[in-house]
Amino acid sequence: MKTKQRRLPREVREQQLIDAAVSAFSRGDYHSVSVEEIAVAAGTSKPTVYHYLGSKEGIFTACVRREMERLVEAIRAAVHAPRPTDDDPLRRGMRAFFAFVVDNRESWTVLYRRAAAQGQPFEAETARVRDRVTSEMAELITACTRDDYGDMDTRDAQLLARVAVSTADAFADWLLDHPDETPDTMAGHVAELTWSHLRTRGPAEV
């Protein structure tokens, strides 16, 4: 039985279209995905998709932006969670990050692999996303270390944030490449396998 599609608020409709698009873009590279296919997956028509999101570039950009915001929100929520646990906020943020990557494999693929691999015309957008995530990370680092160390120098926080974001990328790629890893085992690796840990660990301990 065919029912007439109810009119949905613009924002809800847009989110549904982006859901369908994230899914489509995560399966194939940018050029192999058609707007038609996104429309069908979202149960609507091509003109409707264009009406809401402008163009194929617009659709892809909307996907990258929304998935970035979701990732940032997930980490922020974990860091600021008022849970009295043993571990520190940075550790909670790290686990939230790995959990996001595992639970949102499609988002991660779209956000970090396709966008970077696509190059133009998304180079500027990719750089913007990276800057946004880095600023967010710098703020988190500054906030999380304030109680123990006082206010961190802005430039130190920026550098540390850039390194943290790059390192997070590498760990996330590793996690997706190795199905036996979990957010918890990854958090363990982060603690164990870092340069300075290696360098400060004395030979006697091994």
Add this chain to the structure above:
Amino acid sequence: MKTKQRRLPREVREQQLIDAAVSAFSRGDYHSVSVEEIAVAAGTSKPTVYHYLGSKEGIFTACVRREMERLVEAIRAAVHAPRPTDDDPLRRGMRAFFAFVVDNRESWTVLYRRAAAQGQPFEAETARVRDRVTSEMAELITACTRDDYGDMDTRDAQLLARVAVSTADAFADWLLDHPDETPDTMAGHVAELTWSHLRTRGPAEV
């Protein structure tokens, strides 16, 4: 006075063409560079460039491969240098890396920024370069830590290498973005500003 161009051995000629191409590609993005312009800069003709390097894609790929080999060689030489200094081989390798980035700004730009920004058709080549550099890094880490810690687990070395390569990228970008930084100040940052350093440093020290 025009002199007849002497015939050069193929390898020398090829290296000259790659020199000119690295320079050209570092100034503009892939599409904005013409083979004509590379030929003129190398003091030769377009057909000669095609004869040696096949196509514009072939030229770019040759640039990326050669610059990667130079970087790997520079680091390897520093790590294995039989110099009796205070610092450890990993630290020497790190300084060699930063020195390469500063001394070969053009190479770095071609290798890591243009290639990644270009996406297709260089996605596979970029991945290949990264894998090659990562394996090299895993070998160095294993070799440098053997005396103190014994043979490192292969998988641990791979993960550590991936993180090291990503971190190195982030530090190199920072170095190029901040003209007041030097290879030495960067080596200092690496030692001071890492997650695990931050986490193991007690509040009392500050």
